[in-house]
Amino acid sequence: DGGITQSPKYLFRKEGQNVTLSCEQNLNHDAMYWYRQDPGQGLRLIYYSQIVNDFQKGDIAEGYSVSREKKESFPLTVTSAQKNPTAFYLCASSISNIQYFGAGTRLSVL
């Protein structure tokens, strides 16, 4: 079954804790992206990676970190420096100029 898998679907973070959101794709896409979506708003780009072992900051990278050690995987860490992490996080990968999305992870703060 091809696609983009995000896990977990729901995640709770305590104050001062780092949490990691998983994104895996088996579509053989080179580029991958992380977006944040707040209620009633569009998507804002956090980080993106065009190729393995390379990634760039998006518009709202502060308080987040990523790695891209494998083509299939692009995990996002929400660090304790991100003071307002409650949001819906979407991962995407792209081919032929079109981005395809995973089902998302909803992160809440306890």
Add this chain to the structure above:
Amino acid sequence: EDKVVQSPLSLVVHEGDTVTLNCSYEVTNFRSLLWYKQEKKAPTFLFMLTSSGIEKKSGRLSSILDKKELFSILNITATQTGDSAVYLCAVQRNNAGNMLTFGGGTRLMVKP
């Protein structure tokens, strides 16, 4: 800074109605405009538009781009309750990889 504005913010119609969703943009070195449908979670791709005046069509959905006036519209005819969703518009620039700048979305509710 790239800017994408969608209107209306939300819309309530009855089944069978026709709706038009709007997307205007300001972007340097424009390459393409994309429409997505977001029902509950993952946005799903609808259309990619690169040329002015050429309508893209898929069933009851159609879209067109005006590069002179910098806007696109998404039309849905004979709406069904399954069309209820948030519709997202996004633009891409040349020389920026495949990065997208999104608008805030239009929330469409179709009542039986």
